[in-house]
Every structure is written in C-alpha cells, then in structure tokens.
Amino acid sequence: xxxxxxxxxxxxxIRSVASTVWTLSLAVVVTIALGMLISxxxxxEFDSLGERERLSFDxxxxxxxxxxxxxxxxxxxxxxxxxxxYSTGMIRASLAAVPQRGTFLFSKxxxxxxxxxxxxxxxxxxxxxxxxVMLGEHKASIGDPGVLRxxxxxxxxxxxxxxxxxxxxxxxxxxxxxLGILMPFFFLISNILGNVDAxxxxxxxxxxxxxxxxxxxxxxxxxxxxxxxxGGLGIMALWVxxxxxxxxxxxxxxxxx
Amino acid sequence: xxxxxxxxxxxxxxxxxxNLSFQVRPGAVTGFLGPNGSGKSTTxxxxxxxxxxxxxxxxxxxxxxxxxxxAPRQVGALLDAKAVHGGRSARNHLLSLAQLSGIPARRVDxxxxxxxxxxxxRRRSKGFSLGMGQRLGIAAAxxxxxxxxxxxxxxxxxxxxxxxxxRNLMKSLAAEGRTVFVSSHLMSEMALTADHLIVIGRGQLxxxxxxxxxxxxxxxxFARVRTPDTEPQQREKLSAxxxxxxxxxxxxxxxxxxxxxxxxxxxxxxxxxGDVRLWxxxxxxxxxxxxxxxxxxxxxxxxxxIDQKEGLQQQLPPGAQPPMPVPGQGQPGWxxxxxxxxGGQPFAPPQSPPxxxxxxxxxxxxxxxxxxxxxxxxxYAQPAPQAPQTPAPAAPPAAAPPAAAPSAPAADLTKPExxx
Numbered sequence: 001x002x003x004x005x006x007x008x009x010x011x012x013x014i015r016s017v018a019s020t021v022w023t024l025s026l027a028v029v030v031t032i033a034l035g036m037l038i039s040x041x042x043x044x045e046f047d048s049l050g051e052r053e054r055l056s057f058d059x060x061x062x063x064x065x066x067x068x069x070x071x072x073x074x075x076x077x078x079x080x081x082x083x084x085x086y087s088t089g090m091i092r093a094s095l096a097a098v099p100q101r102g103t104f105l106f107s108k109x110x111x112x113x114x115x116x117x118x119x120x121x122x123x124x125x126x127x128x129x130x131x132x133v134m135l136g137e138h139k140a141s142i143g144d145p146g147v148l149r150x151x152x153x154x155x156x157x158x159x160x161x162x163x164x165x166x167x168x169x170x171x172x173x174x175x176x177x178x179l180g181i182l183m184p185f186f187f188l189i190s191n192i193l194g195n196v197d198a199x200x201x202x203x204x205x206x207x208x209x210x211x212x213x214x215x216x217x218x219x220x221x222x223x224x225x226x227x228x229x230x231g232g233l234g235i236m237a238l239w240v241x242x243x244x245x246x247x248x249x250x251x252x253x254x255x256x257x
Numbered sequence: 258x259x260x261x262x263x264x265x266x267x268x269x270x271x272x273x274x275x276n277l278s279f280q281v282r283p284g285a286v287t288g289f290l291g292p293n294g295s296g297k298s299t300t301x302x303x304x305x306x307x308x309x310x311x312x313x314x315x316x317x318x319x320x321x322x323x324x325x326x327x328a329p330r331q332v333g334a335l336l337d338a339k340a341v342h343g344g345r346s347a348r349n350h351l352l353s354l355a356q357l358s359g360i361p362a363r364r365v366d367x368x369x370x371x372x373x374x375x376x377x378x379r380r381r382s383k384g385f386s387l388g389m390g391q392r393l394g395i396a397a398a399x400x401x402x403x404x405x406x407x408x409x410x411x412x413x414x415x416x417x418x419x420x421x422x423x424r425n426l427m428k429s430l431a432a433e434g435r436t437v438f439v440s441s442h443l444m445s446e447m448a449l450t451a452d453h454l455i456v457i458g459r460g461q462l463x464x465x466x467x468x469x470x471x472x473x474x475x476x477x478x479f480a481r482v483r484t485p486d487t488e489p490q491q492r493e494k495l496s497a498x499x500x501x502x503x504x505x506x507x508x509x510x511x512x513x514x515x516x517x518x519x520x521x522x523x524x525x526x527x528x529x530x531g532d533v534r535l536w537x538x539x540x541x542x543x544x545x546x547x548x549x550x551x552x553x554x555x556x557x558x559x560x561x562x563i564d565q566k567e568g569l570q571q572q573l574p575p576g577a578q579p580p581m582p583v584p585g586q587g588q589p590g591w592x593x594x595x596x597x598x599x600g601g602q603p604f605a606p607p608q609s610p611p612x613x614x615x616x617x618x619x620x621x622x623x624x625x626x627x628x629x630x631x632x633x634x635x636x637y638a639q640p641a642p643q644a645p646q647t648p649a650p651a652a653p654p655a656a657a658p659p660a661a662a663p664s665a666p667a668a669d670l671t672k673p674e675x676x677x
Contacts, residue, residue: 002359009356016349017342089340093397096305096334097357099323255308 006098006107014081014111023077024115027158028123031070035127038065039134046138058218059140060150063131067154067215068187070123071161071208074116075182078165081112082247083175095256105170105251109244113163120158124151146217146229153214153233160233161186164207164240170247211236258283258436259304259405263313266299266460273299274460276313281438281455283404286431288451288468289440290549292557296460297440298336301409304438305334317405329358333398334407338390338414343383347374347393350382351400358401365400372396373422387414395423405436412446424450444546456549458556468545475548480521482528483513483537495533502527513537 014020042062049057085091098104128151132139140147169178186208193203203209204225213225213232227235259281266274274296281287291297302308304315306322317325317332325331341350351365369375372392377385382393391414398406408427412420427450431437441447447454447468454471456464464471482499484491496506496514504519516524521540528535 005357005359009353012349012353012356013342013345016346016353017344019344084342088342089337090342092302092305092307092336092340093334093354094357095307096322096332096336097329097354099306099325099328255302 003103003107006103007111010108010111013108014115017084019080019084020077020115023073023080024119027070027073027077028119028126030073031064031066031123031158032127032130034066034069035063035131036066036134039063039131043135043138052221056218056220057138058216058220059132059135059138060128060147060217061215062135063128064124064150064154064215066127067158067212068191071158072183072187074120074158074162075165075186076179077116078112078162079169079175079178079182082108082166082169083173083178086173087175091256101251102248105248109163109166112166113159116162117155117159120162121152121155123158124154127154140217144217149229150215150217153229156233157211157214157236160211160236160240161208164236164243167240167243167245167247171243171250205235207236207239210239259315259317259438260319261300261304261313261315264300264303264310264315265312266296266303266308267311272460274303274310274457277457277460277462278313279455279462279465281436282453283436284431284434285452286427286437286439286450287453287455288447289438289455289457290442290444290447290553291440291457291463292553292559293442294558295457295553295556297457298409299460300457301334301336301407301438301440304407305332305336327358329354329403330360330401331403332405332407333401333403334409335391335394335398335411336407336409338387338394341382341390341393344381346379347382347385347396348378350393351396354397355400360400364402368396368399371399388416388419391415392419395426403435406430406438408437408439410441411439412441412443420446444544444549448545456552458553459558461556463552463556472543472545472548475543475552478517478543479541480516480519480524481509481513481537481539481541482516482524482535484528485534485536486512491533494531495528498527498531498533499524 039059039062042057042059046054046057085094094104095101128142128147132141142148142151165178165182168182169175172178172181190203190206190208193199193206194209196203210227210232213227214229216229225232261280262278264274264277265272277296277300289297289300299308300315303310304317304322306328314321316322320326322328322332345353348365348369351368352362355362355365366375366378369378372395374389374392374396377389382390385393391411395408395411398408411427412423415423424446427437427439431452439447439450451468453467454464455462456471464475466474482495484495492512492514496508499506499514499516499519502519502523504524505517507515507517509515519527521538525535525538528538
C-alpha cells in the first residue's frame with residue numbers, strides 16, 4: 001500500500017464534501033472580519049487608554065483577535081474530517097481497503113493538515129494586514145521585530161488547533177461528542193482557567209493558552225508567563241502529539257465500528 | 258479461499274461468535290445464514306480484519322486480512338450499503354476507494370456502468386434509494402476485480418429486476434472461479450443462488466453443507482391426505498391402515514392427515530383397499546426456508562409474540578367474527594415436518610431402494626432439481642401449502658386430487674425466472 005495512493009484518495013475524500021469548504025471559509029471570514037472589527041474599535045479607544053494599557057498595546061496581537069472565534073471553525077473542520085468516517089460508516093470500507101491503519105490515519109491527517117496550513121497561513125497574513133489597515137496610525141509593520149514570527153505563528157496556531165481536534169476526534173469517534181467537548185473547552189473553559197488568578201498557573205499550559213503566545217509581539221506589563229513564544233508553541237505541539245498518539249493507539253487496537 | 262479456525266469474538270461478557278470453523282471455497286456461491294444477531298456480520302467483519310477475533314483466526318488465501326498484500330485488489334466487500342458519506346457523489350466515493358489501491362479512474366466509470374448507476378454518478382449519494390445505495394456498495398466490492406467477494410445482505414431493498422441481476426452476478430462471479438460468500442435472510446434467494454450453505458445460530462456453527470444436503474437433512478417430505486369431513490370413521494380407518502403399513506400419521510388442525518413414510522401411490526392403494534374415499538392426496542416438499550427454520554428454531558434470539566393489544570381492544574361490531582390468528586404468529590413448532598429420525602422412516606428418500614417406484618414416490622425426489630428431466634422447482638416459490646408441486650412426469654400420483662391436472666402449468670409459474 002503506497003502512501004501516495006492513500007494520500008490521493010484522502011484528497012479526493014476531503015475535496016468532495018461540502019463541509020470542507022464551509023468550515024474553512026467560515027474560519028477565514030470570521031478570523032479576518034472579527035480581527036478587523038476589533039482593530040477598528042481598538043483604534044477608536046486608544047486615546048482613552050491608561051499608561052499601562054498603552055505600554056501593553058500590541059497591534060499585531062489585536063489583529064488576531066478574530067482567531068478566538070475563527071479557531072472554532074477550524075475545530076469543526078478537524079473533527080469532521082476524522083469523525084465523518086465513523087458517523088457514515090465509511091471507516092469500514094476505508095479500513096477494509098487500507099488494513100494498515102497507521103498509514104490510513106496519518107495520510108488522512110497529512111492531507112487535512114496540509115490543507116489547513118495553507119488556509120491558516122493565508123488567513124493569518126490577511127488578518128494581520130487588514131487589521132493593521134483598520135488600526136491606522138497605531139499599526140505595526142511586518143518588518144518590525146517579532147511581527148513576522150507572530151504572523152507565521154498565527155497560521156501555525158490555527159493549523160495545530162485543527163490537528164489537535166483531529167486527534168481528539170480519532171479518539172472519540174463521534175462528531176457530537178468531540179465537538180461537545182472541544183467547543184466549550186476552547187471557547188469558555190480554557191479562557192476562564194487562563195484568566196482567573198487561582199487557576200492561571202495551570203491554565204497557561206493549556207494548548208490554546210500556550211500556543212497563542214506566539215502571536216504576541218509586545219509582552220504585557222507584569223507578565224509572568226514562564227515560556228516564550230516558541231516555548232508556548234512547543235507546549236501546544238506536545239498536546240497535539242499526545243492527542244495524535246492517543247488516536248493512533250486507539251484506532252490500532254479498537255474494532256472498527 | 259476463506260478459512261476460519263476456532264473463530265471466537267466476545268464483546269465484554271457477551272459471546273457473539275464462538276469457535277467457528279469453516280471454509281469458503283472458490284468457484285461456488287456460499288450462503289451464510291443465521292437468525293438476526295447470530296453473528297453473521299461480526300464474522301464478516303473479522304474476515305475483513307475490521308474486528309480482531311478474541312480467539313482463533315480467519316485467513317484469506319492463507320493470510321490474515323491485515324497482512325494480505327494489496328488487499329483491495331484481492332478482496333471486495335459489501336458490508337453496509339449506507340456506509341457512504343451522503344454529501345459525496347457516487348463517483349467520488351468510488352474514486353476515493355479506487356485511488357487507495359491504485360485502480361485507474363476509468364475503472365470507476367466501468368463499475369458504475371456495471372451496476373447501472375452511471376446516470377446518477379455525479380449526484381450526492383444522500384438522495385439515493387436503498388436499492389441505489391445497495392448498487393453503489395456492490396460497485397465498491399467489484400472495483401478491484403477481486404478473487405474473493407463478500408456480500409452482507411446484497412439484495413436488501415432491491416427491486417425484482419435488481420434481485421435477478423444480483424443473483425446472476427453472484428453465479429457468474431463464482432463461475433469465473435472466484436470465492437463468493439453471501440449472507441442473507443432471504444431463503445428463497447439462497448435456494449436459487451447458493452451452492453453451499455454455512456448456517457450459524459447464536460454464534461455457533463450449525464451446518465456446513467450443500468443446499469441439497471441441507472434440505473434433505475433437515476426436513477422430510479410428507480403427504481397431505483384428507484378424507485370426507487362428514488365421515489370421521491373413514492379417517493380413523495385410514496389412519497389405522499396407514500400405520501399398519503408402516504407409515505406415520507399426524508393429524509392436522511383442519512382434520513387432514515399428514516403422512517410420512519409412504520409413497521403417494523401406496524397411500525392411494527391403501528385407501529382403495531380399505532374402501533376409503535379421498536378428498537385430497539397431495540405431495541408436500543420441504544423448502545429451504547422450512548428446513549432452515551426447523552434447524553434454527555432453538556437459536557432464534559428475537560422471536561415475536563402474539564400482539565394482544567391489551568387495552569387497545571375495540572368493541573367488535575355486532576355479528577363480526579374475531580380475526581383468526583395467522584398460522585405461525587407466536588405459534589412455535591409450525592415450521593416443517595420433523596426430519597427423519599432414527600426409527601422413523603424418512604419419506605421419499607432421495608436414493609429409493611430398488612423395486613420402488615422410479616424417482617421416488619412424488620416423481621422428483623426430496624431434493625429439488627435432483628430428478629433428471631424434471632424442471633428444477635423452486636422449493637420456496639410454492640405459494641400455498643396445498644398447491645401440488647412436483648411437475649415431474651414420472652409416476653404421477655394415481656389418486657391425485659383434481660388439482661393434479663393443472664399442476665404442470667402451476668409449477669411452471671413457480672419456476673424461477675433465472676434464465677441461466
């Protein structure tokens with residue numbers, strides 16, 4: 001079983017369902033539009049900000065504000081790519097055709113991740129440039145130190161979120177269960193844990209909290225985060241690897257239901 | 258060649274398949290029968306490496322499926338026709354499966370033509386009917402031109418034309434020397450399609466034999482004899498005479514007698530000698546369905562009961578008769594005549610002892626299609642138990658009831674439409 005055959009087949013699968021187009025375009029639109037909106041609002045409010053806030057003002061990070069919602073569409077994309085196989089029963093045909101389950105899973109993930117990476121990078125750059133347009137005189141330039149790293153990091157962040165969702169979906173199999181856990185987690189729970197002082201020490205090691213560090217250019221005043229931008233992305237990558245290993249081991253051992 | 262050895266599958270403390278050993282040989286259609294929940298699908302999934310056996314093993318051509326080199330080119334399977342992403346077109350679904358095994362895209366169009374779906378190839382499979390979905394599943398199984406084919410309930414939801422097509426497809430695949438393994442609930446289908454049967458019940462092997470052997474081993478033919486209803490003493494007299502002559506008599510509910518162990522002409526002679534008039538003397542041949550039901554009676558997990566409609570009973574209009582229960586509804590033991598027991602004489606043994614009427618008392622011996630010259634009667638297509646069945650010209654029952662005359666055309670109608 002040549003890997004290229006499986007990859008080609010997975011590409012046919014992913015391009016031939018409507019959910020791919022819907023979830024990815026939603027991720028693009030929401031991330032960019034919300035980023036532009038918040039950038040515009042921030043510009044209007046800049047004059048009323050206090051000294052501390054002005055020191056922490058991070059135009060790059062603000063233009064990525066839409067990612068908090070846009071990542072949810074990425075999660076849906078990641079979950080559906082994997083769990084579609086289970087909810088439709090297609091997994092039986094797929095695994096009957098590719099008895100090497102590792103090849104099957106990782107080819108699928110490779111195709112979906114490559115697609116997600118392309119879309120996420122484009123989204124990240126678009127969100128940055130359009131957000132800076134809205135910020136007017138407070139804008140950052142792509143040539144400023146750390147900005148290019150943040151913009152590329154934004155694309156990587158969205159890709160890793162999608163990949164993490166794929167791993168979780170491979171473990172849980174059901175799209176409802178996977179979305180029911182991932183959506184509230186990334187939309188609410190992680191934010192709460194990361195912002196409440198009592199839980200901040202733990203919360204900052206959650207995948208999205210750690211990973212989003214890469215999009216910061218200006219470190220906020222009295223920030224005590226014990227890792228840097230790449231360290232944060234590394235922590236997120238560890239989460240992703242753990243989810244993928246879990247998905248692989250379970251797929252390998254479980255009966256294909 | 259599929260070979261299972263001691264195959265066992267447990268889900269928690271429930272054993273779905275226990276110690277199953279069988280072989281599915283190439284060049285024949287092998288039917289896989291069993292009541293609902295008896296482990297057919299689980300077995301098929303284990304053959305395809307989707308489920309891991311708890312014990313034992315199953316191999317295809319000597320390899321376990323997951324070790325089989327280029328498996329999709331060697332094995333094609335239809336497991337669940339609805340296991341398709343509804344938003345994907347039929348062509349893309351097959352294309353993704355074809356690309357997995359390096360099958361060129363034009364083969365996809367080929368099989369779409371073979372199953373008759375080329376007109377809807379680019380439509381989303383969400384809108385497909387059950388029969389169209391089934392055809393799509395069969396197309397997927399045929400894709401790699403495999404030597405081993407597994408079909409789980411292939412005729413579900415197909416129209417008569419589709420059923421005929423599947424039947425001929427199976428036979429032609431087997432005739433090309435391929436291994437064809439088909440599960441079905443439709444006994445009539447199996448009687449027409451399969452050469453060999455593997456029957457399981459509660460996950461255990463109950464039979465592994467040819468269709469012919471299966472029917473003759475699990476059911477005996479019998480004769481229905483009816484004496485004038487107005488003279489019960491004639492019935493007594495005939496019963497005694499038949500028993501004396503070595504036959505077995507079982508009274509039926511409507512007053513008729515079920516006789517085993519004697520050929521029809523002999524029953525007629527006995528009646529004639531005893532001066533008993535007959536209103537009916539008809540041959541009954543066991544069908545595959547009866548034989549199957551008899552065998553699996555004890556292994557059925559889901560059995561219907563009579564619907565009492567407690568609390569829903571409506572007042573019958575005055576003068577109306579309460580409906581009679583349909584035979585078989587919640588009445589165990591109506592299935593088939595008892596199989597030949599030790600001590601009991603099998604009725605119409607296929608190999609009649611010399612000196613007896615040629616080709617058995619009913620013309621065709623107990624096995625359909627066994628008598629040369631006699632058209633292979635469909636053992637299941639018998640519409641009513643009263644209809645005389647055997648159209649064989651040899652030794653027509655001497656005292657046959659009036660229905661004997663139209664028996665030949667009637668049998669022609671029941672003849673299967675398989676034109677092969």
